[in-house]
Amino acid sequence: MPFEVKACSIDEMHRHPTFADRTQAKVKVLLREVRSRETFDHNLTLRVWANTNDKMSPSEIKTALLVKAAAILKRTVSVAEIEVGGDGAVTRPTVSG
Numbered sequence: 001m002p003f004e005v006k007a008c009s010i011d012e013m014h015r016h017p018t019f020a021d022r023t024q025a026k027v028k029v030l031l032r033e034v035r036s037r038e039t040f041d042h043n044l045t046l047r048v049w050a051n052t053n054d055k056m057s058p059s060e061i062k063t064a065l066l067v068k069a070a071a072i073l074k075r076t077v078s079v080a081e082i083e084v085g086g087d088g089a090v091t092r093p094t095v096s097g
Helices: 058-080
Strands: 003-015 022-035 038-051
Touching (some): 038 058
């Protein structure tokens, strides 16, 4: 099952209410899954955070948040690509995971 990220954007971003050096965000991801002759689009919302400081530019903060989202998405896709056969045998994740 190959997956493809079709779109990714930061929906909400704000400072953590308790930790001054942390920024939280919701990242919206459109993930396309292709199985045989079928295509499925999955709309995901990932809640992420990154350690930030006042010296960082807005683009650096957004990059840090998107890097966190990419790490979460990679783990999610690698688990989704594990196939279980009819006999219960489990395959290893593919190279993309």
